[in-house]
Amino acid sequence: MSILEKMETLEYGPSLEDSKEALAWLDRHARRFGHFIAGRWHESGEVFETTDPSTGETLAAIAQGSAEDVDAAVRAARAALAPWQALTPHARARYLYAMARQVQKHARRLAVLETLDNGKPIRESRDIDIPLVARHFYHHAGWAQLLPRELPGYAPVGVAGQIIPWHFPLLMLAWKIAPALACGNTAVLKPAEFTPLTALAFAEICQEIALPPGVVNIVTGDGRTGEALTAHPGIDKLAFTGSTEVGRAIRNATTKKLSLELGGKSPFIVFDDADLDSAVEGVVDGIWFNQGQVCCAGSRLLVQESILETLTAKLRARMQTLRLGAPLDKAIDMGAIVAPVQLERIQRLVAQGVEEGATCWQPTNPLPARGLYYPPTLLTGVHPASTVAQQEIFGPVLSVLSFRTLHEAVELANNTVYGLAASVWSENINVALDVASRVKAGVVWINGTNFFDAVCGFGGYRESGYGREGGREGLYEYLQPSWLQNAPALPSGASPHSGAAFPGPEQGTPAIDSTIKQYIGGKQARPDSGYSFPVYAADGSLLGEAPLGSRKDIRNAVEAAHKAAGWARTSAHNRAQVLYYLAENMTHREAEIAAALAPVVGEAQAAREVALSIERIFAYAAWADKFDGAVHQPPMRNVTLAMHEPLGVLGIVCPSEAPLLGLLSLVLPAIAMGNRVVAVPSQSYPLIMGVLYPLFDTSDLPAGVINLVAGPPRDLGKTLAGHDDVSAIWYFADPAECETIRRASTGNLKQVFTHDGHAIDWFHAQQGEGEWYLRHATQIKNIWVPYGE
Numbered sequence: 001m002s003i004l005e006k007m008e009t010l011e012y013g014p015s016l017e018d019s020k021e022a023l024a025w026l027d028r029h030a031r032r033f034g035h036f037i038a039g040r041w042h043e044s045g046e047v048f049e050t051t052d053p054s055t056g057e058t059l060a061a062i063a064q065g066s067a068e069d070v071d072a073a074v075r076a077a078r079a080a081l082a083p084w085q086a087l088t089p090h091a092r093a094r095y096l097y098a099m100a101r102q103v104q105k106h107a108r109r110l111a112v113l114e115t116l117d118n119g120k121p122i123r124e125s126r127d128i129d130i131p132l133v134a135r136h137f138y139h140h141a142g143w144a145q146l147l148p149r150e151l152p153g154y155a156p157v158g159v160a161g162q163i164i165p166w167h168f169p170l171l172m173l174a175w176k177i178a179p180a181l182a183c184g185n186t187a188v189l190k191p192a193e194f195t196p197l198t199a200l201a202f203a204e205i206c207q208e209i210a211l212p213p214g215v216v217n218i219v220t221g222d223g224r225t226g227e228a229l230t231a232h233p234g235i236d237k238l239a240f241t242g243s244t245e246v247g248r249a250i251r252n253a254t255t256k257k258l259s260l261e262l263g264g265k266s267p268f269i270v271f272d273d274a275d276l277d278s279a280v281e282g283v284v285d286g287i288w289f290n291q292g293q294v295c296c297a298g299s300r301l302l303v304q305e306s307i308l309e310t311l312t313a314k315l316r317a318r319m320q321t322l323r324l325g326a327p328l329d330k331a332i333d334m335g336a337i338v339a340p341v342q343l344e345r346i347q348r349l350v351a352q353g354v355e356e357g358a359t360c361w362q363p364t365n366p367l368p369a370r371g372l373y374y375p376p377t378l379l380t381g382v383h384p385a386s387t388v389a390q391q392e393i394f395g396p397v398l399s400v401l402s403f404r405t406l407h408e409a410v411e412l413a414n415n416t417v418y419g420l421a422a423s424v425w426s427e428n429i430n431v432a433l434d435v436a437s438r439v440k441a442g443v444v445w446i447n448g449t450n451f452f453d454a455v456c457g458f459g460g461y462r463e464s465g466y467g468r469e470g471g472r473e474g475l476y477e478y479l480q481p482s483w484l485q486n487a488p489a490l491p492s493g494a495s496p497h498s499g500a501a502f503p504g505p506e507q508g509t510p511a512i513d514s515t516i517k518q519y520i521g522g523k524q525a526r527p528d529s530g531y532s533f534p535v536y537a538a539d540g541s542l543l544g545e546a547p548l549g550s551r552k553d554i555r556n557a558v559e560a561a562h563k564a565a566g567w568a569r570t571s572a573h574n575r576a577q578v579l580y581y582l583a584e585n586m587t588h589r590e591a592e593i594a595a596a597l598a599p600v601v602g603e604a605q606a607a608r609e610v611a612l613s614i615e616r617i618f619a620y621a622a623w624a625d626k627f628d629g630a631v632h633q634p635p636m637r638n639v640t641l642a643m644h645e646p647l648g649v650l651g652i653v654c655p656s657e658a659p660l661l662g663l664l665s666l667v668l669p670a671i672a673m674g675n676r677v678v679a680v681p682s683q684s685y686p687l688i689m690g691v692l693y694p695l696f697d698t699s700d701l702p703a704g705v706i707n708l709v710a711g712p713p714r715d716l717g718k719t720l721a722g723h724d725d726v727s728a729i730w731y732f733a734d735p736a737e738c739e740t741i742r743r744a745s746t747g748n749l750k751q752v753f754t755h756d757g758h759a760i761d762w763f764h765a766q767q768g769e770g771e772w773y774l775r776h777a778t779q780i781k782n783i784w785v786p787y788g789e
């Protein structure tokens with residue numbers, strides 16, 4: 001063949017990465033691995049094999065962790081906690097720094113191992129996964145050093161249990177272990193059964209740097225090992241990345257502090273003024289990176305109708321050039337699918353999509369003769385409600401839908417239960433940022449996709465989970481307020497004050513007209529039951545009748561709260577003005593409110609509650625425009641705007657200890673951040689609502705922003721917890737019911753915020769007010785904006 005002919009055809013020849021060193025490393029371990037517990041390797045009876053999905057060859061035998069193995073690892077982590085925390089922040093920083101250095105030193109081996117075990121192209125493991133792992137440890141070495149100065153008043157959570165999937169095995173390990181250790185926790189990590197090798201190589205790195213034994217423990221195994229770790233009572237916090245299904249099971253199985261990074265069906269939105277060639281390359285990164293096995297993959301292409309034909313034609317042409325082949329080949333674009341079960345899942349879901357009316361297009365290039373491969377796939381004519389538009393496929397399959405207007409694009413984008421990421425393509429900054437503000441997603445990339453960095457938070461909205469990984473925002477997942485650790489236990493059962501006596505169903509007293517009403521949608525509403533219940537003073541005397549709330553009242557209140565969605569879009573300044581007005585109005589009625597409270601909590605507490613309530617309203621008026629986000633600076637041509645956004649409608653069940661101050665301490669941070677609230681006033685004095693709603697009515701508070709429904713906290717709390725249109729539940733009543741409420745709220749993976757049985761001193765500014773509450777009232781959206789040359 002002449003040079004001219006070669007230049008014309010540009011015939012492709014394989015260029016395999018050398019795997020000798022990685023295979024020699026496996027051989028040095030006799031291709032058999034135990035668990036890494038307390039700094040040493042532990043054999044386990046049962047083993048399973050991990051294989052190379054591109055050849056089917058066995059790579060090594062891996063220990064299947066039993067409940068005893070998990071227990072040994074948790075004990076080791078517990079024993080290591082005190083010595084690890086006794087180190088100086090600088091000393092911990094040096095260990096994390098050493099991890100980063102060793103990852104770089106072994107980068108080639110780690111990249112090859114990752115590719116062998118997972119099937120991902122070496123180009124990706126070498127240029128993306130492993131460099132990001134090193135970057136994560138460097139970044140968190142910095143946090144370990146700065147923690148006491150940058151996050152004073154916070155303490156480590158303790159022992160972290162961490163369960164990770166197989167799509168970015170070592171990167172997910174870094175996302176979990178680096179922040180946990182930087183914050184002074186110890187960890188027990190379970191890698192995915194398909195891809196345990198790099199976690200085991202990382203265990204060896206822990207030995208190389210002489211990390212104190214027990215600080216990092218790795219227990220391998222399948223879902224059963226994960227279940228044992230989830231159920232272990234010695235875990236203080238669980239962090240999980242993986243499918244929404246398992247995330248929900250874990251949410252059901254634990255009451256511990258939990259962060260969940262789950263599935264997605266992320267929209268990739270292209271407007272007609274986008275740079276289409278860049279958008280095509282974006283799609284390649286968005287859905288064919290890592291064979292589409294990416295939780296934030298841009299798996300739904302939403303295209304403005306006028307460019308639908310042009311863009312899909314360009315995409316087909318580009319897909320035809322994508323090279324599938326041996327993952328170790330440096331010249332391929334797509335490697336193998338991780339496991340037979342995943343390949344079958346992709347095949348099944350695509351077939352279902354076609355059955356539901358989609359048209360399937362795949363390039364004509366033949367697939368490699370052996371190994372688990374699936375071609376890049378385009379599904380057009382996809383109905384918005386069909387399986388392939390709604391379900392995570394976790395494969396190289398792009399579903400195409402079209403839209404006409406920006407409004408329609410946003411509606412389609414938000415039309416799934418998920419909310420992990422979104423990618424917006426337009427040359428018009430107004431269009432791009434308008435859409436970014438409206439999509440329900442924890443990460444938004446403008447004219448880009450699949451950017452990740454250690455300085456930026458990553459995590460979802462809605463059923464994509466909660467909690468963030470990366471940056472300062474990710475640290476809070478491994479910290480808790482220091483005072484909380486020493487707070488006494490809150491006694492369960494009856495309230496400290498006499499309070500209300502709730503009748504059984506249909507046994508209340510028929511409400512008479514003078515009984516105070518529920519407060520729903522800015523109006524006083526008779527309870528649906530038509531009944532009321534008596535409320536008693538501390539000395540047992542009858543104080544009055546409160547309306548007996550039921551499921552129907554809660555449903556009405558949630559509906560009213562949804563109608564008040566405009567509150568989220570009002571400026572922080574305006575929200576502050578409403579709060580200042582409320583404080584002013586309460587000041588005028590200070591003596592009267594104290595007199596109403598006195599029979600329940602005593603004169604002294606009543607006076608303090610009212611005075612402090614006014615101060616607290618001022619405090620949250622102040623916070624409204626000060627609890628703002630951050631601008632992160634990842635090492636790319638971007639800045640990342642980390643915006644605090646409201647969660648939506650919050651259900652709040654109020655504490656009994658301080659009927660007025662407790663209610664306001666929870667409701668105020670929620671509304672200051674733009675949420676709407678359905679609150680159940682305390683059991684000790686639900687009549688406080690009669691005092692509050694005239695104040696709300698005269699303070700320019702829009703109807704539906706605060707709704708109050710009195711009744712049994714447990715029952716109404718359960719109804720709120722089970723309501724799919726409620727985004728989060730804050731339960732601060734009887735500690736005995738916390739678990740019931742948690743369990744009732746797994747359906748839509750609601751965030752739950754409780755006192756976890758600790759007595760909170762509502763009169764103490766540090767305990768009763770501030771960032772802890774504001775953080776629970778918000779979720780962070782990281783918007784990646786092109787910036788710089």
Ligand code: NAI
Nearest residue numbers: 164165191192222223226227242243246262263295393394
């Ligand atoms: P998975 O969610 O089952 O597994 C993730 C991790 O959880 C693994 O370490 C696994 O051993 C562990 N695990 C499984 N069952 C558990 C349980 N009951 N308790 C505690 N830990 C448990 O994901 P899998 O089976 O690998 O894939 C299933 C589907 O989930 C995939 O087809 C894909 O669609 C999706 N997926 C989504 C991911 C994401 O990040 N969004 C990651 C991996 C899978």
